[in-house]
Structure formats: structure tokens, C-alpha cells
Amino acid sequence: MNEKIRENLEAIRDKVSKTDLLDESQKTDSVKRIEEWVLEDKAFGTLKDELIETSVFFEKLFAELGIE
16 A cells, blocks of 8 residues: 555544544545545545545545645
8 A cells, every 4th residue: 555545544543533523424434434444455535435435524534635
């Protein structure tokens, strides 16, 4: 996995864990998905799409982190 993608995933996971904009269930599910993607080394674009479908929070988070 590209080091930049890994860094982005770690930043996303950290922000998800700390946000008040997601309930605990959404946080747990999102972190689980992120960790699975890191382990399976899958395409980041697909994960991004899945997370955006989960909550508008992710669209804003990706913009904040400069992830297109």
C-alpha cells in the first residue's frame, strides 16, 4: 500500500474516533472498515465511496484532509 494512502487512512481513523458528529455505532463500523482495508490493501477510492455513503461527515473530512 502506498505510504500516503496509509497515512490518510490513519488520519481518517483518528478523526473518526474523536468526532462527535458520528454515533458510537457509526464510529465502530467506520473504524472497522478502515482497518480491514488497510489489512487487505484494497483500492482507497472504493473505501472512500463506502464511507461517504455512511455519513456526510466523511465528505467533509476528506475535504478537510485534502483527499480528493
